[in-house]
Amino acid sequence: MAIEYKIGEVADLLGTTIRTIRYYEEEGLLRPSRTDGGTRLYSERHVSRLKSILHLVENGFSLESIRLIGSVRETCKTGDESSRKVSAQLDGKLKEIAARAHELERLKKEITQAKAVVGKCRGCRNKPTSKGCPACPAKTHANSVELLNLIWDQDS
Amino acid sequence: MAIEYKIGEVADLLGTTIRTIRYYEEEGLLRPSRTDGGTRLYSERHVSRLKSILHLVENGFSLESIRLIGSVRETCKTGDESSRKVSAQLDGKLKEIAARAHELERLKKEITQAKAVVGKCRGCRNKPTSKGCPACPAKTHANSVELLNLIWDQDS
DNA sequence: TCCATATCTTACGTTAACGGTAGATTCAGT
DNA sequence: ACTGAATCTACCGTTAACGTAAGATATGGA
Numbered sequence: 001m002a003i004e005y006k007i008g009e010v011a012d013l014l015g016t017t018i019r020t021i022r023y024y025e026e027e028g029l030l031r032p033s034r035t036d037g038g039t040r041l042y043s044e045r046h047v048s049r050l051k052s053i054l055h056l057v058e059n060g061f062s063l064e065s066i067r068l069i070g071s072v073r074e075t076c077k078t079g080d081e082s083s084r085k086v087s088a089q090l091d092g093k094l095k096e097i098a099a100r101a102h103e104l105e106r107l108k109k110e111i112t113q114a115k116a117v118v119g120k121c122r123g124c125r126n127k128p129t130s131k132g133c134p135a136c137p138a139k140t141h142a143n144s145v146e147l148l149n150l151i152w153d154q155d156s
Numbered sequence: 157m158a159i160e161y162k163i164g165e166v167a168d169l170l171g172t173t174i175r176t177i178r179y180y181e182e183e184g185l186l187r188p189s190r191t192d193g194g195t196r197l198y199s200e201r202h203v204s205r206l207k208s209i210l211h212l213v214e215n216g217f218s219l220e221s222i223r224l225i226g227s228v229r230e231t232c233k234t235g236d237e238s239s240r241k242v243s244a245q246l247d248g249k250l251k252e253i254a255a256r257a258h259e260l261e262r263l264k265k266e267i268t269q270a271k272a273v274v275g276k277c278r279g280c281r282n283k284p285t286s287k288g289c290p291a292c293p294a295k296t297h298a299n300s301v302e303l304l305n306l307i308w309d310q311d312s
Numbered sequence: 313t314c315c316a317t318a319t320c321t322t323a324c325g326t327t328a329a330c331g332g333t334a335g336a337t338t339c340a341g342t
Numbered sequence: 343a344c345t346g347a348a349t350c351t352a353c354c355g356t357t358a359a360c361g362t363a364a365g366a367t368a369t370g371g372a
Contacts, residue, residue: 006339007348007349008348008349017330017331018349019330019331020329020330023329023330027329035339036338037337037339038337038350040349040350055263057329059256059259059260059263060216062328064328090271094267094268094271097260097263097267098264100256100260101260101261101264103211103214103215104253104256104257104260107211107212107215107253108253108254108257111249111250111253112250114246115243115246115250162318162319163318163319174318175359175361175362176361178320179360183359192368193320193367194320194321194368195318195319195320195368195369196319218359219358219359313372314372315371316369316370316371317368317370318367318368318369318370319366319367319368320365320366320368321364321365322365323363325361325363326360326361326362327358327360327361328357328358329357330356330357331354332353332355333352333353333355334352335350338347338350339346339347340345340347341344342344342345
């Protein structure tokens with residue numbers, strides 16, 4: 001007989017909480033079996049499915065959006081051209097990811113530049129417009145690196 | 157005199173809402189000036205600062221975390237070694253971004269693979285264990301591509 | 313001055329994703 | 343059979359980031 005886990009074991013295994021697991025079930029994302037007494041039992045497949053869900057959540061996907069991925073097969077069952085619908089759904093996710101990756105890259109560059117500027121600061125106590133400190137910003141900085149707006153424009 | 161905008165204009169300009177802008181002010185992220193009557197006035201610098209904030213929010217940063225970036229200068233003012241504290245804070249953000257980017261890359265690969273498998277489906281109406289359809293999963297699929305757990309394991 | 317908008321403050325409502333608690337029931341070891 | 347630990351259901355609480363509505367005031371053009 002296949003191994004089955006109780007909810008507490010699954011929570012420990014995946015580093016999540018019992019409440020979270022039950023919540024996903026309420027939301028229709030998981031359907032464990034039960035003992036006669038009502039205790040939930042999770043198979044290996046249940047566990048790996050849950051793991052997938054947790055990974056997606058970690059990456060900022062909403063439960064709603066995960067539900068959509070899960071319903072892909074239902075769409076797929078109905079016919080030939082619906083396989084393309086499924087592909088389209090996944091393509092949508094891919095675009096979403098590409099956009100996010102692009103924005104992250106932009107942010108990374110910004111922070112790196114901001115760090116370079118801040119790194120030159122030797123603890124000046126001057127106003128941001130002062131010329132005493134090599135790090136204190138000219139407008140040029142503030143314009144080229146968005147983040148510096150946040151850092152230097154303290155009285156806006 | 158420099159140009160100043162009213163809150164509605166700023167909202168239109170940046171594609172956000174009046175409520176959001178006021179909320180950021182409540183949270184101490186923005187300090188526009190006022191007319192004698194109390195109407196908020198935003199300078200170009202205010203606008204670009206707000207734009208930065210909106211970009212960060214779009215990328216999943218919390219207002220709390222953005223407040224931290226904003227307070228960097230205050231930390232910087234106190235002395236020399238605090239410049240390193242600032243750098244450390246920015247480094248933290250960089251690591252956060254790197255981790256996210258890595259996970260996104262993983263997800264991208266997964267979805268691509270899942271798409272390839274689904275693409276082979278010719279509209280089968282079989283159970284997932286069936287052999288009639290080249291896309292219907294053997295366990296091997298389910299294990300190598302996490303997403304397929306979600307797609308095919310519909311009754312878990 | 314008059315009036316149509318726009319903005320103001322105050323305050324309660326909303327949504328997602330859980331957290332926490334109570335009181336009853338089940339499980340598993342002895 | 344007994345018992346401590348785990349699980350069950352049901353329900354209310356929480357947090358972030360706004361939405362929405364009311365009633366009062368400000369703005370800017372004819």
